[in-house]
Amino acid sequence: MIEISNLTFDYPGHRALDDVSLTVQSGSVTALVGPNGAGKTTLMRCIAGLETPLSGSILVNGIDVNEKPREVHRLMGYLSDFFGLYQDLTVGQCLEYAAESQGLPSTVVHDAIMLTARQLELSDRLQQVSGSLSRGQRQRLAIGQAIIHGPKVLLLDEPASGLDPEARANLASLFRHLQTIGMTLLVSSHILAELDEYSTHILSLRNGRVLENRALSGSYPAISHRRIRLKLSLADLRLADWLGNRPEAILIKADEKDAEFDFHGDLTAQSKLLRELIAASFQVTSFSEQKENLQQSYLQSVSTMPEPKYS
């Protein structure tokens, strides 16, 4: 959905993005992570066509952002890290303004406002002026403005900053919902535990360079044959031998309490494996997919990768 090739962006006297190349898969939720000043906001602004890079290209759904920014804007929603709302407009008017700015035909504007307000749980606030909303409600309204035209791609820069735990949880479920209806999301945040709840991919930047860009294991439900890690409680020591005869399973660790192994197979293959484990008299009490921990992976990648070098 997003394809970036050799993107370099300079602020006066400072190179913020240095030869960045990456792809973002359609239907994914990519966690954009990296330390302060890594270039996350700059990357998002370039993808949104708000900055002109020194060199390189950005394609969104096959359209070049720098050549046809207006076409790309129709496909895209963008929530900036410091967004503004028109304080004196009601929630309904803010959404109407966003819908009209995005060029939605007037015949569909009313329905789009109602749908978006429902998705963001703002239906009972349509008559309230935005200046009197709480921080979480303002954040939801800003996201509503970004999605009212049904974009294919949604860029969210620190969408949960300042939100309470309940509002963050609601936001996480909204992002999962947007993914299920086919949207591709790129979300930047410093709160990795939160990104962990809904991200399928990690894109990590440091000093304007890509450190890592890949799928998180155990997180991409649409793929039928994938490598996943299963944890099996109450494993016994026969398990290593038993798994040794199965090329689709690679044992990671096992003791008398539990075991973990990588398994290449779809859900049918997993359920067959579970049946066979039970038939072989293993006392299985829990059999579940282990999702990769984003925070651990990020800290590990930062600690094992060398500092990028500049020429």
Ligand code: ATP
């Ligand atoms: P944070 O996590 O703190 O939001 P970030 O990863 O989003 O950081 P950017 O805001 O993209 O980082 O900034 C990347 C680098 O570019 C930083 O070193 C920053 O100081 C610099 N920078 C950003 N905006 C400007 C500007 N307008 N003029 C000059 N330098 C800038």
